[in-house]
Amino acid sequence: MASDLLSIGKSGAMAARAALDVTAQNITNASTDGYIRRSVIQAEVSSAGGTGRAADISLSGVRIERLVRNADMFRQAEVRRTGSDSARANAEVSGLENIEDALEQSGVYNAVVGFESSLQQLASDATDPALRASVVESARTMTRTMNIAAQSLDQAGQGLQFEATDGVNQINILSAELARVNLRLTRAADASSDQTTLLDQRDHLLEEMSKYVDVATTFNADDTVSVKVGGVDLVSNGTAKTFSMDVSATDGTISFKIDGAAVTPTSGGLVGKQQALDKLKEVRTGLDTIASTLAAKVNDIQDDGEDLNGDQGTAMFTYSSGTAITAANIKLAFEDGAKIATAPLTPLVSNAGSRDQSNLAALMSGISSVDPAGKTDKLIFTISSAVQGRKVTRDALDAIASTAKITLQAQAGVSLDNEAANLVRYQQAFQASGRVMQVASEIFDSILGIK
Structure with missing residues (x-):
């Protein structure tokens, strides 16, 4: 159980760190001409059961599925x-x-x-x-x-x-x-x-x-x-x-x-x-x-x-x-x-x-x-x-033309308010994942301490 918790916590910390990097990049380039806001799409990490238990699904954490540019080709x-x-x-x-x-x-x-x-x-x-x-x-x-x-x-x-x-x-x-x-x-x-x-x-x-x-x-x-x-x-x-x-x-x-x-x-x-x-x-x-x-x-x-x-x-x-x-x-x-x-x-x-x-x-x-x-x-x-x-x-x-730009900007532009909220959210996710790994370590130590 402790090993599973460690892998789950590790995947969560890595995903949150990647999301923080993308959010920081959005904030840095908020006024850059032609920059299109990025978003991180996360997905669950799942694995099938062992021999004879192929139907069982085990959730093993989170992963970065893809990095998305928030721009619609039609609007562009x-x-x-x-x-x-x-x-x-x-x-x-x-x-x-x-x-x-x-x-x-x-x-x-x-x-x-x-x-x-x-x-x-x-x-x-x-x-x-x-x-x-x-x-x-x-x-x-x-x-x-x-x-x-x-x-x-x-x-x-x-x-x-x-x-x-x-x-x-x-x-x-x-x-x-x-x-x-x-x-x-x-x-x-x-x-x-x-x-x-x-x-x-x-x-x-x-x-x-x-x-x-x-x-x-x-x-x-x-x-x-x-x-x-x-x-x-x-x-x-x-x-x-x-x-x-x-x-x-x-x-x-x-x-x-x-x-x-x-x-x-x-x-x-x-x-x-x-x-x-x-x-x-x-x-x-x-x-x-x-x-x-x-x-x-x-x-x-x-x-x-x-x-x-x-x-x-x-x-x-x-x-x-x-x-x-x-x-x-x-x-x-x-x-x-x-x-x-x-x-x-x-x-x-x-x-x-x-x-x-x-x-x-x-x-x-x-x-x-x-x-x-x-x-x-x-x-x-x-x-x-x-x-x-x-x-x-x-x-x-x-x-x-102005209306078309505003419509695209609403989708592709960087909102500092939204990015600030994302910073808090992903930072808390990173801290929570770290806490999961800490708890896993404590549980593992407790098991080893049993006589």
């Missing part, structure tokens, strides 16, 4: 999925806000309105040098403002491209590390501390990767994981492929590849930046169209009229580089206000100083027909509406 997948959606929405909103600021802070709408207003003021006296100089100055302001707006949009695009490049680098770092974790998992002993630590690293790397692109995971029997992005393998066993990004030289949009194969992720921060760059392309095209259409209309009408010197009108707008007028290269073609063709063209007859404003009226009518101010306002309104709409979506996705 939900955290990755919702986190990826949230990251996409946040990246897109941030990019769209930069585009909105580039347009609004440049003052391009006010500059276009100012140019149209100066022409209307000129109609009060088409020969007034001061009013003509005002038109020239407002035209110069408008072209420079368009240049600034285009440069600001370019800077917003370069910022998005730089951030996307950093995201691509991070994906390659994470995928290479995940491949190394896979290799170590294949060599780790089952239920060992090393294995549970590697599993924490594996899950943490997957969560971090999902912030950049949505990942499809397949968990293998040896606890390694295979990762696909857009249906293409990124990590398989101990091998990680190269994730790369291409930037269009014509419009600045981006696309992605894995070892040269095109992929189309649907979520994650990189997709948000891709969507913002697509919107930037749309805005930039719209601004270029406004600049080129306005310049073409004004130049055509200038050609049909006479300036204050009696000469045929010349183009008011030209470009500083390239082959066509855009918002980035539009500039004023002349500085002399007398070259504004306000009078109708009269071949073979010089009407210097003419007060006939027929061509000025045609100029204002032509500008009104292409409506640069209205189109600029619509362009700004479009991007502003997009920002507000995406913010609503972002807030909703953030709430969903």
